[in-house]
Amino acid sequence: MSTLVAIDPLLTGDVTWSVFLVVLIKVVVAFVILLVAVMLYIWAMRKVIADMQNRIGPNRAGPYGVLQTLADGIKLFFKEQSIPDSADRPVFRLAPYLSIMPAFLMFCVVPIGGTVSILGHVTYLQVFDPPIGALFILAMSGLGVYGVMLAGWSSGSKYPLLGSVRASAQLLSYEAAFGLAILGVLVLAGSLSTHEIVAQQHWTNAWSFATHWFWLKSFVAFAIFLIAATAETNHPPFDLVEAEQELVGGFNTEYTGIRFAIFFLAEFMNVITMSAIAVTLFLGGPSGPGLGFLSSTGTVNVWLMPIFWFTIKVLALLFATVWVRASLPRMRYDRLMSLGWKWLIEIAILWVLVTVTLQVASDANWNRPLSAVIAVGAAVIAYGVLFAAMPKAHETIEEIR
């Protein structure tokens, strides 16, 4: 096998039917996990938001309303699907799938557990581990905008069009900050492979969460990543794409039935995937303390504990997402743009430069505190100059007059 897919030990040998079977199992399991996770996430989100607004939330379908999403899905599945006369029919039909495929594919590179053995094959608990994993994430998050954009354009209606124009502008703006935030981690890890990035954040002692995980080493990149990822997934407070008060329903106004459900699914799937990627890049992925009293090669420590830690971290991030969603009002569109272009991108670039400097300093055995001070100082000065050069709100008005 070529080196493009050969990092996973599963694929280094001959491809037999059992290898094929393992890959198939992993694909199916990832698919099911993601679907069930979306179902539970939508329910949990509604419950938590209801809690935060002193309501009860869904409580009719199943215990604590846990089957509410399923009921909604079944309802949408059996509803009539309408296509507007002015719609571009093939594109209109295609758009939901363009929106959901990247969300699935992005999840495939996320390691959700350690290195395990299935059917006698040693393999990683992720669907595939390309050497270009981080670039793959960026590519897929960029592709996701096509679904939204084509959906709005092909609807042949003005509000969806406005929604999709907003979506593409917003995604392009935040894609830059998003990529630069990831770059900060890549410099630290020295690899694009998600498995390698996670392996570098392995758990050695009780302080590993601060010393080995990347969130503290690159806390600025972590903050920018979280903000940019929220914007990428069109989650509040950046949900201008589907601002109901202004755009009816946004890009999906003309969609009904299962096509609408697929957009809905894709949106929340993106949230889960982004949380999983944040965990992978910054929070150590599946790394965490094992159960010391059990064998370190036993099923519990090899299989369950990494998955447990991964799940806990993703759940924590998802809760934070919901908390933000329940607390913050939607941003104004120009504020959104100025946050992206005037703050996040600049800070992300400078942070990458600082990280690179520190990395080179440690590689070349320079005086680390001194180089850190110089790098950070230079970055602050650079941002000060940039900020001074930026037009302020009142200045812009003066110039126009």
Add this chain to the structure above:
Amino acid sequence: MGRFSGFLVTLRQMGRPRLTTQYPKVKHDKPARVHGRHVLNRYEDGMEKCIGCELCAGVCPARCIYVRGADNPVDDPVSPGERYGFVYEINYLRCIHCDLCVEACPTEAITETKLFEFSFTNRADAIYTKNELVVDDDGRARRMPWELWLGGEDDHTSEWMRATSPSGSRAYENRVNWSGELGFGVRPPEHGQFPAAEGEEK
């Protein structure tokens, strides 16, 4: 915290008790004078109170009551007087629950319950006939298949009548001025309708 204090506002709500009532399972106690659907009461000996005088039909602003009186059969009287309500129909698609019929009734025959959760699906069901309106042999409202109410909600069928009868005036406080009814006997007077206030006009 400044601009992040909003996060605490939402987080604080998570531990607070909920005010929501799980409605169909749990129901709040209704105020004493809720206007629900009507019942035709009976005396304690089982005789009907309605005398077929049609005053309720005459006073009804929505014209939803239709009454026809008839002479009581000599050997098997329905009501203690000369005449009785032979036909009695209320159209609940028109009734506005103003309770003028209750006030007009000279014998306290028609009163309102607190029952209001109906979902009839055709016009014939919406017109309650006399058989449906007259209380059963226990003095309770009859439950129609399309009515949703739980046990105990039909306990206070004639409360509104007692509140608006002349006995509701302060001069008659705690003086029973109404007849007994089947299943309940003579209802006690309301308490606390007039809080003790000095110098208040009667």
